[in-house]
Amino acid sequence: MDIKEIQSLIKFVAKSGASEVKLETDDIKITIRTGSLTGNSEPTYVHTMPMAQPAVQAPAAVPVAAEAAAPAAPATEAEDDKYITIKSPIIGTFYRKPSPDKPVFVEVGQTIGTGDVLCVIEAMKLFNDIESEVSGKIVKILVDDSSPVEFDQPLFLVDPS
Structure with missing residues (x-):
């Protein structure tokens, strides 16, 4: 090595x-x-x-x-205090798209509503839709596509205003 x-x-x-x-x-x-x-x-x-x-x-x-x-x-951390953090509910692999040939679920600057699918996390060959529990505007996507994520790891920052 x-x-x-x-x-x-x-x-x-x-x-x-x-x-x-x-x-x-x-x-x-x-x-x-x-x-x-x-x-x-x-x-x-x-x-x-x-x-x-x-x-x-x-x-x-x-x-x-x-x-x-x-x-x-x-x-x-000081700048992000006014935003809501959406965290991973499970351990797995984070994907921004439902499949490689489809567009991403959300982009920075996009307005989202409660229940909108933000991403997919693959865990044990099962693909789990991660839905928003808040309404607002996506400020930042904190995880790269196809990256491993842990339980409670921040995924998105949302501006609720």
């Missing part, structure tokens, strides 16, 4: 919202921990197991990526 693969794994874990991921192969063992919402970030550790050829060591580059993501969270 080279440094670029490790960096892309760190980015994927950060986007997924998972708090900890462990990956172990014959020659390398990686534990990635993301910071909490309070801004306290824990370092990411890369442990290399002995092997015939020297492995690429990247502990210096890993904490930089974790520190770069942490300062942005407190600034956006």
